[in-house]
Amino acid sequence: MQLVITSHNLGLWAAAHICNRWKNSSKRPFVLGLPTGGTVEEMYAALSGLVKNGKMTFKDIISFNMDEYVGLSPEHPQSYHYYMHHHLFSHVDEKPENIHILNGQAADLDAECANYETAIKQVGGIDLFMGGIGRNGHLAFNEPGSAFDSRTRVIELTQSTIDANSRFFNNDPTQVPTRALSIGIGTLLDAREILILAAGASKAEAILQLVKGEVSTQWPVTALKNHAHATVLIDKEAASRLGTDILTQFDTLRKEDKDLVLSL
Ligand code: GLP
Numbered sequence: 001m002q003l004v005i006t007s008h009n010l011g012l013w014a015a016a017h018i019c020n021r022w023k024n025s026s027k028r029p030f031v032l033g034l035p036t037g038g039t040v041e042e043m044y045a046a047l048s049g050l051v052k053n054g055k056m057t058f059k060d061i062i063s064f065n066m067d068e069y070v071g072l073s074p075e076h077p078q079s080y081h082y083y084m085h086h087h088l089f090s091h092v093d094e095k096p097e098n099i100h101i102l103n104g105q106a107a108d109l110d111a112e113c114a115n116y117e118t119a120i121k122q123v124g125g126i127d128l129f130m131g132g133i134g135r136n137g138h139l140a141f142n143e144p145g146s147a148f149d150s151r152t153r154v155i156e157l158t159q160s161t162i163d164a165n166s167r168f169f170n171n172d173p174t175q176v177p178t179r180a181l182s183i184g185i186g187t188l189l190d191a192r193e194i195l196i197l198a199a200g201a202s203k204a205e206a207i208l209q210l211v212k213g214e215v216s217t218q219w220p221v222t223a224l225k226n227h228a229h230a231t232v233l234i235d236k237e238a239a240s241r242l243g244t245d246i247l248t249q250f251d252t253l254r255k256e257d258k259d260l261v262l263s264l
Pocket of ligand 1: 036037038039040067139140161
């Protein structure tokens with residue numbers, strides 16, 4: 001995998017990357033894995049802009065979202081269904097039948113998860129899986145301890161994640177659902193390519209563990225080191241604990257408007 005530290009806007013960087021991969025791929029339909037979270041809002045705005053300006057279309061894209069809270073209706077403003085329609089699907093031309101988001105209100109949650117895995121296989125797997133990182137290094141909702149071969153399943157959220165996400169629930173952790181459906185780390189690692197975004201000092205510990213720590217299920221993000229085509233794209237704040245050597249290299253390249261790329 002590679003780590004990219006950039007001074008450019010992460011959302012624009014990521015949207016341009018998705019557009020290039022889609023444009024240059026001979027595979028149609030192109031299958032995208034999609035995340036939620038504050039970090040990727042600008043990416044969705046940029047993708048919506050590309051579609052509006054005729055530079056990209058979602059007509060030949062199939063998407064699978066990473067995760068969804070258990071128990072929230074699609075109309076709930078904090079559900080990931082609502083988020084995706086608000087930030088992306090209402091602005092682009094993806095066919096409704098090509099949009100896949102786990103149903104956190106399914107009567108049989110285990111069957112919902114198993115069917116999701118089957119649906120991904122039926123379209124030939126994910127070409128590019130986008131994602132964010134939790135403060136505790138989680139990927140999708142794969143909390144610390146999740147096996148690297150885990151599949152889509154029901155997950156009990158940790159207090160760290162509940163506290164982090166309570167900012168979207170009136171800053172009240174008791175309003176945050178305690179369970180979610182999430183793709184597994186194995187599901188993510190099956191993708192042909194992965195691009196994960198992390199911004200801000202709250203992600204600096206997870207990035208430190210990724211760069212300097214052991215590969216361990218205690219830091220789910222380290223699973224990406226087992227993938228040949230994974231990229232973690234971060235800003236300077238998320239890189240802030242990586243040490244003066246790396247930060248000096250970054251500052252030198254930044255003056256030339258270049259990113260620092262490290263192979264991990
Ligand atoms: C939630 C999502 C994750 C996402 C994380 C980061 O927990 N389930 O998939 O990576 O938020 O969110 P943010 O970008 O808001 O920090």
